[in-house]
Amino acid sequence: MSDTIPQHILIIGAGEFGLATALSFLSKPTYNSSSITILDGSATLPNPSGSSVDANRIVRADYAYKHYARLALEAQELWRDQSPEGWGGEGRYHEPGFVLTADADKDEYLKSSLESVRSLVQEDNKSWLDPDKVYKLNSRDEIGKASGYQDVSGDHGYANFNSGWANAEKCVAYALKRIIKEGGDRVTIRSGTKVERLLFSGNKCSGAELRDGEQMKADLTILAAGAWSPSLVDLEGRCLATGQTLAFIDITDEEQASMRDRPTVMNMSNGMFIIPPRDNLLKIARHGYGYRNLVQIPKRNLQPGLANGEIKPKRYEYVDVSVPRVGVEIPQEAQEALRDALRELVPHMADRPFVRTRICWYCDTPSGDFLITYHPQYKSLFLATGGSGHGFKFFPVIGDRIVDAIENKLDAKLAHEWRWRCDAELQKLYQPEGFTACEDGSRAGRKGMLLDDEMAREESKSAGGMHLQS
């Protein structure tokens, strides 16, 4: 950031990253005279299709990487504030624990995570962190006892009863409410306002143009559009939207009461997990490599100069980008996989209809690290994205880290992890066929699935079925 304080700040995206950034600006006297505008394409906020909105999100310091584990503990300290004004108040945070399991031959992440969480619990002097609440599970029997579920797959695992989960939708609503209260007339939040493209003046980003042609000028533009981020600027393969599947079934009052205080259970070998139910709805989900939804975006929409007519494209060029596709049912292969997981965890519920399914979109980076940095080429454009399926737990602390990065004061280790990786470095992280999946060590399941292919498979299956019947 230049020495002058930005007077007009534009934040694109009212999800966790955008809202946390706004909250941090509001807490700092430096920005007392700055106006902040938050734009979101969703007609309603919290955005039901955004990745920050769902029944629940796991809050855990169970990471193989210590810098994330440490930051998660810092966030957890704030999640544990159960006062009505605190992050964890009014039912926003619960702490029934986390049980991770794995098959014997795919246990690397689990082993490192246990090691890292154990050493942090030992070295950290937080009074609520109890080392006795972290222990190894050596058999299916022990996994069953710790989790409360009948037959969780996995040969071994560990439990961390210091971990918990957050009611994601409530948290976004809480952040919005605080921004409106703390920001007063300095802050404008506009829903139903889709940014069509970024505006540039030379190599400086000067704001954004909306779908209806309105131009919003800004001294600092923060791109926090989650999995949609690569559709507004060419991130050249640094972020990729990957569709992850989840489904809900109805449960009775008695079942809700008996499962409410069980830990979250995740099988690291197949990615399946269950978070304790809420409002008589049980969610089953898969944390995997996900689907890509490839579309072609005109290059001139993603690069300055081309749009301004300063550079004339020789021909109409396109960039292939994976972007979210919302409002569609999950493909058959996912329905079957989620049902198999239910059959294993809660067999008596396995045949209940899915009352709702959803493809929720991660903004994945090849390494699973966030992308929180200035765009190297375009001045005044800051990138706050790349949540990679694990960003939510940092809601109470990520805003301060983003503003630290804007002020070039971010802790060097985090700045290194969240940097704009150079092309050569990216090539090393790519699969031979390009960036098709995040390789952060925690992903399971099939790699390289395309949403269109999976949907088509389903159609041809049902067409085949019809043929047989006729």
Ligand SMILES: Cc1cc2nc3c(=O)[nH]c(=O)nc-3n(C[C@H](O)[C@H](O)[C@H](O)COP(=O)(O)OP(=O)(O)OC[C@H]3O[C@@H](n4cnc5c(N)ncnc54)[C@H](O)[C@@H]3O)c2cc1C
């Ligand atoms: C299924 C699933 C499970 C997850 N589980 C966990 C978990 O257990 N624990 C955890 O810590 N994390 C988890 N995560 C990750 C976490 O939820 C995300 O990292 C985090 O919510 C990302 O927030 P965001 O602000 O980047 O994106 P979002 O919340 O998606 O916000 C981006 C916003 O930008 C808006 N936008 C996009 N394009 C435009 C445009 N052109 N104009 C205007 N507005 C635009 C969108 O409408 C959207 O509201 C999970 C994610 C998913 C999808």
